Amino acid sequence: MTVETKLAxxxxxxRSFSEGNQEPSWMTDxxxxxxxxxxxxxxxxxxxxxxxxxxxxxxPTHTVESNAFSSLDELPEEVKVLVHAEEQKNIYIQxxxxxxxxxxxxxLQAKGVIFTDxxxxxxxHSDLVQKYFMTDGVKVNEHKLTALHAAxxxxxxxxxxxxxxxxxxxxxxxxxxxxDSASLFNHTLLVADDNSAVTYVENYLSTVEKTTGxxxxxxxxxxxxxxxxxxxxxDVLAEGFTTYVNRRGVTGRDAVLEWALGMMNDSNTIxxxxxxxxxxxxxxxxxxxxxGRGKQKQNFTTKVIHWGKHTEGQILKHGVMKDxxxxxxxGIGKIEFxxxxxxxxxxxxxxxxxxxxRGDANPILLIDEDDVTAGHAASVxxxxxxxxxxLMSRGISQQEAERLVIHGFxxxxxxxxxxxxxKKQLTEVIERKVR
Numbered sequence: 274m275t276v277e278t279k280l281a282x283x284x285x286x287x288r289s290f291s292e293g294n295q296e297p298s299w300m301t302d303x304x305x306x307x308x309x310x311x312x313x314x315x316x317x318x319x320x321x322x323x324x325x326x327x328x329x330x331x332x333p334t335h336t337v338e339s340n341a342f343s344s345l346d347e348l349p350e351e352v353k354v355l356v357h358a359e360e361q362k363n364i365y366i367q368x369x370x371x372x373x374x375x376x377x378x379x380x381l382q383a384k385g386v387i388f389t390d391x392x393x394x395x396x397x398h399s400d401l402v403q404k405y406f407m408t409d410g411v412k413v414n415e416h417k418l419t420a421l422h423a424a425x426x427x428x429x430x431x432x433x434x435x436x437x438x439x440x441x442x443x444x445x446x447x448x449x450x451x452x453d454s455a456s457l458f459n460h461t462l463l464v465a466d467d468n469s470a471v472t473y474v475e476n477y478l479s480t481v482e483k484t485t486g487x488x489x490x491x492x493x494x495x496x497x498x499x500x501x502x503x504x505x506x507x508d509v510l511a512e513g514f515t516t517y518v519n520r521r522g523v524t525g526r527d528a529v530l531e532w533a534l535g536m537m538n539d540s541n542t543i544x545x546x547x548x549x550x551x552x553x554x555x556x557x558x559x560x561x562x563x564x565g566r567g568k569q570k571q572n573f574t575t576k577v578i579h580w581g582k583h584t585e586g587q588i589l590k591h592g593v594m595k596d597x598x599x600x601x602x603x604g605i606g607k608i609e610f611x612x613x614x615x616x617x618x619x620x621x622x623x624x625x626x627x628x629x630x631r632g633d634a635n636p637i638l639l640i641d642e643d644d645v646t647a648g649h650a651a652s653v654x655x656x657x658x659x660x661x662x663x664l665m666s667r668g669i670s671q672q673e674a675e676r677l678v679i680h681g682f683x684x685x686x687x688x689x690x691x692x693x694x695x696k697k698q699l700t701e702v703i704e705r706k707v708r
Contacts, residue, residue, distance in 0.1 A: 280330055284308060287424055290335070294392050297399040303406075307413050307423035314417045319543050321601045321633060322572035327515050327541060329418060332487045336427050337455040339368035348374075351480050352449055355694045363388060363444045369455040370427045381440060387433040388444060391460055394431035402431060405464050410493035410521040418517045422458055422489045429460035434469040434500075443691050446475040450510065456486035457510075462493050465500040467525075472503040472691050476698070477538075479511035488516040488540070498525040498552060505690045507535040507699045512567070514540035521545070526552030526581070533689035534561040535699045537706065542571045550577065550584040550615075561590045562686040562699075564706045565598030565630075575619075576605040579612040579645075588619035591683050593707060594630035602634045604649065610641040617647040624682055625655050626675075626707065679707050 287308050291301040316324065342348055345356055348366070356364065362378040365388065372390035381388070387398060394402050407413050413423045430446050448459060457477075465471055477490075488510055496502045502522075510516055516538055522530045530548055548557035557577045565571055577586030588604050606617030617640075623632030636649035656678055664674035680687075683703060690696040 282335060282425070296392070296395045297403070299403055300395055303413065304424050304426070307420040310414055310420050311417060311424070314414060314420050317416045317418060317543070319572040319574055319601070320603050320635065322543065322570065324543060329487060329489070329515050329517060330421065332456045333454045333485050335425060335456065336370040337452045339371040339373065339452065341368065341371060341373040342366060345374070349449070349451070349480070351478060352447055355447060355476055355698055356445070357694060361445055363442060364447070365390065365430050366447045366449060367428050367459070368449050369452045384438045385435040386438060386440065387431060389431055391426070391429035391431055391462070398431070398433070401433060402462065405493065405495055406462055407493070409495060409523050411491050411519055418489060419491070419519070422460070422491050425458045425489070426460050427456070427458045429462070432463040432471070432473060434465045434471045436466040437468045439469065440471040443472040443474055445692060446473070448475065448477045450477070450479045450484070451481060453481045453484045454486055455484070457488045457490060459490050461491070463502065463504070464495045465497060465502045467498045467500060469497070470501040472505070474505040474690065474692050474695050476506070476695060477508040477510050479509060481511050484511045484513040486514060488514045490516070490518045492520040494520070494522040494530060496522060496524045496528040496530045499527045500525065501529040503531045503533070503691060505533040505692070505695065507690070507695055507702070508538050509702055510538040510540050512539040514538070516540045516542040518542065518544040522548040522557065524548070524550050524552055524555035524557060526554060528552055528555045530557050532559045532561070533686055534559070535686065535690070536561060536563045536573065537699070537702045539567065539569060541569055544571070544573045546574070547576045547578065548586065549580060550586060551580045553581040554583045555581055556585040559588045560686040560689050562683045563590070563592035563600060564703055565592070565594045565600050566596050566706050568597045570599050572601045572603070574603040574605070576607065577617060579608040579615040579617060582611070582613050582615065584612060584615040586615070586617045589685060590621045591686065592623045592632060593626065593679055593683065594623060594632045595626040595707060597629040599631035600633070602632070603637070604635065605637045605639065606647055606649070607639040608642050608645050608647065612642050613644045615642070615645045617645070618649070620650045622651070622682070623653045624679065625653070676707070679703070
């Protein structure tokens, strides 16, 4: 089934936008081809969530011009708390749709590391971007929302780590959203070449309470042979967005990809996180925390697909629902034929804090090979009264006891985030949302 796409933009608008940013011809052609396919492509169909009436396409404006920052001292206070200005040398900040600040250490520049906004990357590293952009990871024509993203891309970042380069300090990206009409069609493209390593952390931070824009976010992480990538994120997007998030990874031989995802949006959200373990002996580990409140509806599909032999895939998802929020956790471990000696494990747990809150955990194992190991666990329930009784018997109030239980429940992911400022932010967001 297709859904009519109501867009104020025309083909000429897309062409003008691309040419105005001095994009290479291949990117202009890709945008126009994606735009032309919008009406024929179906919407995605997340399991157990009906999104036919969700608005993904109507928004007031495609791009919003915002000010840049000449130094980190000019950042708003909400952003400053995420950054250790004296220590953080590798950072990119996007202000709504404007590349606002970028810094990369001289040492990494000398080693050939590329870290820049997506527009600059398209102009200055066109061949390298074209090699990986929506080719091995997310395909343009997978469905209507991937095509919409390709056509309307209006922000993002490109990271390339050359062969044999280990980036010791984390790379940080902050997407600041403080205009209630701004839409975010951001694309993160991260490539770690053979024998390299990098830790990447991004923050989506809305400082407005409500928005009329849309968020269509795609991240592609390519981890080549014997490389390692740790990808952390904290998403805090405002109510009013209809948020589509697609984060996808592809691993080579002996590669490791670790995801630490804090999904703290106040918007209705569908999220896909898929890791393709292509190379033998590669690993993919996903840790995710979610907090839902109000009447928001969320669907999180996490999938690790084993293609190579001796691959290791683990999924750990913890969610907390309060008020009338509802969340679907779909966890899929898929072992393809030929992926012998592989291991697929997953655990999903949902904690509900109110009578009307809803959580649904659906672990799925799809096994096409005999010589493998796999397992899953899932639980949905309320705060354990025995835990509360134990804490309260030691003089702790019920409210404080519940707070401690919730933080302990979410700690396995929170503790994985590699930047202290970001870890603190996630802890504070959790505190605010469950209070």
